[in-house]
Amino acid sequence: MAMEIVGDVLRGIIISGLLLAGILVILIWVKDKTARISTLRLFVQIAFVPLLFLGLLIGPFGMPQSPQVGNAPREVLLGADILGHTFPDGISLPVLACWYPSGRTVTCPVWQMQAYIFPFWNAGPGFGWGTFYSSSGIERLAILMGIFIVMALVLGRFFCGWICPFGLYQDLMIRVRKLFKKAHLNFSDRTSAALRQSRYIIIAIFLILSVILGSQAIFGAQLVPDTQPGEYFYSYFTAPFCQVCPMRSLCVLLETGLGFMDANFVFSNTHGAFYEVGYYVTSLNLIVLGVVTVVSLAYRRAWCRICPLGGLTALFSTFAPFKRVALMRLHKDEEKCTKCGICKRVCPTQVTEVYEEKGGDVTASGCMLCFRCVEMCPYEDTLKVKMAGKTVLKSRNWLEPSESE
Amino acid sequence: MKNKNETKKYVPEIPQKEIEELRNSIKTTSQKIIAENIERMKKTSKNRAKTMQYFDENANFFGQREKEIQAAKASGKKVIGYMCMFAPIELILAADAIPVRVNSGWYDASKLGDRIVPVEVCPIIRSTIGAKMIGLSPYLELSDALISVLTCDGMTKLSEILSDYKPVWTMPIPRVKDSAHATRFWREELLATKAQIEALTGNKITGKRLRSAIELTQRATKAFRRLQDIRKGAPVIMGRDAMLVNQTYMWDDIKRWTEKTEALCDELEKMAQQKMWACPPDTPRVMITGTPMIWPDNWKAPTLIEEATPQGVLVADELCSSERLLYDPVGVDEWTMDDMLNAISERYLMASTCPCFTSEDGNEDRINWLLTKVKDWKINGVIYYVVRGCMLYAMEYTRVKRVLDRLNIPVYYLDTEYTREDVGQMKTRVEAFLEMLSARVDI
Incomplete structure (x- = not known):
């Protein structure tokens, strides 16, 4: 032992x-190619894609739930053992690294939350999702949230700006739009704020749905038919958010297209002609992906405005009491700021706090810490990124017309 | 169209002969003053950078640059004058026109302006009117059109008076800048001006042209900021020299100006390494803020400060004729036409610390920027320079003083006029202030 x-x-x-x-x-x-923060960020985002989907490179490519070609790589890579609690789904990072397709090395915490709430009352360990869990839902939920909160406190929404592969997808959409030299649209400040608040409604909805759909396990009575363990919708509907998440369809379509997943199997594992529900992809997934793709061609980082995962990360890093201990902060020096408005205009998620607040800690819940404002702020030392009180990045005199883009 | 004279709203009838006489006499005096000012600047500076030579020559209003612009005009280029630094230079450059700033600093011309407006009016306005009446300023004469931004009351009516002579495009500016509708309004104004520039020059402002214009001014800002950074250290350049460099930007070819300024910075950095100071490093460091000071005549305040005993050295200023002109860059997010226009409109409206703005917290932007300057440039004292009739600057004095008092930075309110008569008493006042500053420096 x-x-x-x-x-x-x-x-x-x-x-x-x-x-x-x-x-x-x-x-x-x-190093010299990434003197600009936004270029460095693109490199980091791209570098994290193979890291998050490392399993694709080393195989074998089994199904995540019931491996048919041998053990799925995640079991070798990240099936974790924390204080005696087996985590066959792996540890989660606060990024949309979808649980469903094969090859991922980390898991999306939104999926885990929903899945673990389901057998919440089911105190004993057992099988769920075709995997063996050594501990009950509540224990796993506690560990999951513990890790999640720690990560949110350390890096906050840095994950959204620099690591999340769906963020990269939307940044690529921005680049596509730039190729056509089209200007982006902006939401009005009111809409923008409303969207930001809608994240918490979405979280509430999917948590309540998880509970309702898992009612058999919780109340001993079935509120929605066919959701009993073993029945058809059981495995589909216990993770309600995943049925609409655009990342699931993007991952599945990409991996199927690249040949890492078997198309016949993926698309036969469905119910109805248009994937009304499907193990890997639902019609809702596909519609949402289509809509998000089109909208993010017009609006920058459209999905991030309503992403519940971003909202959760923000909850544990920008709201009291967490913001007092969160480590990664954006700082503004009031005296050096002339309120030129550049930070407001260049922000891909249209955060206005950096511009509007007088000074001090300006980290906002809508801010995904991509540091575009720090890069573009023309006044030296006005905007600073502080990690545990130490300045790691600050605005500088960038006045060298860029050749990129 | 009616008879031309009937459409003149303000211009008095002055015989052509008198105009010529006045022009010649003021021009001769002005040329003398330019030469004298430069001579005195050379004398004051113990070690003066050799590259200043270019700016000395360029400072001559009636010299090389006038001929250059004339030649450019002959080849079909248009010249567009502007009065306030809010005018979008990038748009003028992108339309292949030449931007020149046409505010006037001639003392004698301000007396002529008295024939149209009362003497209570700000002398910059009066002097500009006077200069136009007799055709004194070469750049104002060469302009095909003028952009007038209605910042203060003087500028508002000045545009009306000048429209008797030339097409004037007015750009009203919102007095409260911190709102979405203010930005929208100013952007509309910018688009209207853009259309007018395009119509006058016949050149369409394309994305590509606008981008290279923005990059041109960004490079100029970079060179300018480099010069300002050098001034943060012990003085290797006298304040008047640096102010002159900034002033020449208002009429020079911007590309050439940038190159020359970079060359000047190279030389100054070398001088700093060899500790070749322009004046003793313990000279009190003074910042001047307030009403713009326009070359060539209105040079008395900086001259008095730097030639006084005890001497002071201007290491920074917060004047729209100097540092505010260039410090803020156009920050473009995406190089689309739309965002470039947004960037230009915000650079002029939002970044500006002109006292014509107000806000709930009392033009906090300007106050904050002054505080930053005081700290970063290690200022010992501030001279608050106001000409009579300049309401906006005068009224903000109390607030500035109160804030600087908290930092224990002495401020001196220096009020004057466009006249040479008060130089003697100003000298006494400035010297008393500098005396106090140098005593504080010694402690």
């Missing part, structure tokens, strides 16, 4: 060491 733990720790150290070395090599290689 002890030897196994030592072995696990050693393996973990070696893997993370290799990853770090890889990141360092890439960073050094792109």
Whole structure:
């Protein structure tokens, strides 16, 4: 037993060491290419795609739930064991790294929350989702939220701006639009604020739905037919948000297109002609993806305005009492600011707090810490990114007309 | 169309002969003053950068640059004059026209302006009217059209008076800038001006042209900021020299100006390494703020400060004729036409710290910017320079003083006129202030 733990720790150290070395090599290689923050961010975003979907590179490519070609890579890579609690779904990062397709190395916490609430009252360990859980839902939920809150406190919505692959997808849409030299549209400040608040309504809706659909396990009575364990909708509807999330269809379509998933299997695992519900993709998923794609061609980072995951991360990093201890903050020096409005205009999620607030800590819940404002602020030292009180990035005199874009 | 003279709203009938006489006499005096000012600037500075030579030559209003613009005009280029720094230079440049600032600093011309407007009016306005009456300013004469931004009362009526002579495009500016509708309004004004520039020059402002115009001014701002950064250290350049560099931007070819300023910065950096100071490093560091000071005549306040005993050195200013002209860059997010126009409109409206704005918190932007300057440029004292009739600056004095008092920075209110008669008493006042400053520096 002890030897196994030592072995696990050693393996973990070696893997993370290799990853770090890889990141360092890439960073050094792109150093002069990424003097600009936005270029650096693009590199980091791209670098994280293979990291998040590392399983695709090393195979074998089983189904996430019931591996048919041997063990799914995530079981080798990230099936975690935390204080005796088996986490076959892996650890989650606050990014939309979809649970459904094969090959991912981390899990989306939104999926985990919904899935773990389902057997919430089902105290004993057991099987769910075709995987063995050694502990009850409430224990797993506690660990999940514990890790989630810690990550939100350390990096906050930095995950959204720099790591989330769906953010990268929307940034690519921005680049597509730029190719056609079209200007973006803006939501009015009121709409923008309303969208930001809608994130919490979405969270509430999917949590309540998880409970209702999991009523069999919770109340011993079935509120919606066919949702009993083993019945048709059981495995589909216990994660209600995932039935509309655009990332699921994007991941599945991309991986199927690249040949990492079997198209016949993916699209046969559905109910009805238009994937009304499907194990891998529903018609809602596809519609939402289509809408989000079109809208993010017009509005920058459209999905991020309503993303419940971003809302959750913001909840634990920009609202009291969490904001007092959150480490990554955006800071503004009131005296150096001439209110030129650049920060407001360049913000991809139309955050107005950085511009409007007088000074001090200006981290806002809509801010995904992409630091575009810090990059574009023309007054030295006015905007600063502080990590645990230490300045890691600050605005500088950028006046060298850029050749990029 | 009626008889031309009937349509003149303000211009008095002055015989052509008198106009010529007046022009010649003021021009001769002005040329003397320009030469004298430059001579005195050379004398004051113990070590003066050799690259200042270019700016000294360029400072001559009636010299090389006038001929250049004349030649450009002959080849079909248009010249567009502007009065306030809110005029969108980038749009003028993108339409392949030449921007020149046409406010006047001639003392004698302000007396002529008295024939049209009463003496209570701000002398800059009176002087500009006077200069136009007799055709004194070469750049004002060469302009095909004028952009007048209605910042203060003087500018508002000035545009009306000047429209007797030339097409004047007015751009009303919102007095409260911090709102979405203010930005929208100003953007509409900008688009209207853009259309007028396009119609006058016959050149369409395309995205590509506008981008290169923006990049041109960004480079100028970069060079300018470099110069300002050098002035944060021990003085290697006298304040008047730096102010002159900034002033020449208002009529020079911007590309050439940028190159020369970069060259000047190179030389100044070398001088700083060799500790070749322009004046002793312990000279009290003075900042001047207030009414714009326009070359060539209205140079008395900086001259008095830097030639006084004890001497002061101007290391920073907050004047729209100097630092405010160039410090803020156009920050473009995406190089689309739409965003470039947004960036230009915001750079002029939002970044400006002109006292013509007000807000709930009392033009906080200007106050904050002054405080930053005081700290970053290690200012020992501030001279608040106001000409008679300049209401906006005069009225903001109390607030500025109160804020600077809290930092324990002495402020001196220096009020004057467009006249040479008060130089003697101003000298006494400035020297008393500098005496106090140098005592504080010694402590």
